[in-house]
Amino acid sequence: MLELLNYTFFQHALWGSLLASIACGIIGTYIVTRRLVFISGGITHASFGGIGIGLYTGIPPILSAAIFSVLSAFGVEWLSKRKDMREDSAIAVFWTFGMAIGIIFSFLSPEFAPDLSAFLFGNILTITTTDIWMLLIISVLLIAFFACFLNPIIYIAFDREYAKSQQIPVVLFEYILMMFIALTIVACLRMIGIVLVISLLTLPQMTANLFTHSFKKIIWLSIGIGYLGCLGGLLLSYQLQVPSGAAIIFFSILVYTLCKMGKSIYLCKRTHK
Numbered sequence: 001m002l003e004l005l006n007y008t009f010f011q012h013a014l015w016g017s018l019l020a021s022i023a024c025g026i027i028g029t030y031i032v033t034r035r036l037v038f039i040s041g042g043i044t045h046a047s048f049g050g051i052g053i054g055l056y057t058g059i060p061p062i063l064s065a066a067i068f069s070v071l072s073a074f075g076v077e078w079l080s081k082r083k084d085m086r087e088d089s090a091i092a093v094f095w096t097f098g099m100a101i102g103i104i105f106s107f108l109s110p111e112f113a114p115d116l117s118a119f120l121f122g123n124i125l126t127i128t129t130t131d132i133w134m135l136l137i138i139s140v141l142l143i144a145f146f147a148c149f150l151n152p153i154i155y156i157a158f159d160r161e162y163a164k165s166q167q168i169p170v171v172l173f174e175y176i177l178m179m180f181i182a183l184t185i186v187a188c189l190r191m192i193g194i195v196l197v198i199s200l201l202t203l204p205q206m207t208a209n210l211f212t213h214s215f216k217k218i219i220w221l222s223i224g225i226g227y228l229g230c231l232g233g234l235l236l237s238y239q240l241q242v243p244s245g246a247a248i249i250f251f252s253i254l255v256y257t258l259c260k261m262g263k264s265i266y267l268c269k270r271t272h273k
Helices: 002-006 008-034 037-057 061-080 087-108 116-121 129-158 160-165 170-187 203-209 215-240 244-271
Strands: none
Touching: 008 037, 008 129, 008 170, 008 203, 008 215, 037 061, 037 087, 037 116, 037 170, 061 087, 061 129, 061 170, 129 160, 129 170, 129 215, 160 170, 203 215, 203 244, 215 244
16 A cells, blocks of 8 residues: 555645645534535535536636636525525525536537546546645635634524624625635545535534534544545545545545444443443
């Protein structure tokens, strides 16, 4: 296994996994606490529209996906606050519109991209230095933002009305956090893929939540558990020659299942003492 460290693609994979774990660990804790999993899933699938437009126009797909995802996130946030539209309906609009636009423009592009499946299911071989820098920038911004405004974010995540009563600009924070969700999703597309990226934003947090209910502790545990899942998935992907995204999520689910079973056994033994 150690010979893998000599390969540039595996070095990129390790750095990408670490940075993705940091970014997803931070913003994913907000997603799970605020119960925005369905919204995040809508943004994830909407990003495919940006990829299709990028392939058609010649713009780097990740750049066009980032722009499209942020605009979709803002659109979902705006529509979901309107009284004449339900939140799930707003999500469905952008979810289906993004996928439709992505498919149409992908097939209209001059050359149908052979690596399109990498965006859907993830492929560790496609991670570039640019992707790593993008993840690094997002991670640094998230660390700085959460370090400066952790208490307001916690208030918004647990009790939006209380946050308003404390004169916190709730709407502004919500739009900024939605932007971070969109950018984090796009930055992880090459590694995990559109179909599975939402799992990296929720599974480590669910596992961490088995051991603590503290917002801060969930962030730290999520980063560690997320990185463990990425490393295990990478090795599994290498051994079985399967897409890295699916392997990472499979390993993460395995970690969650083992932790859940371990906690259940521990609690059972404790109650019978």
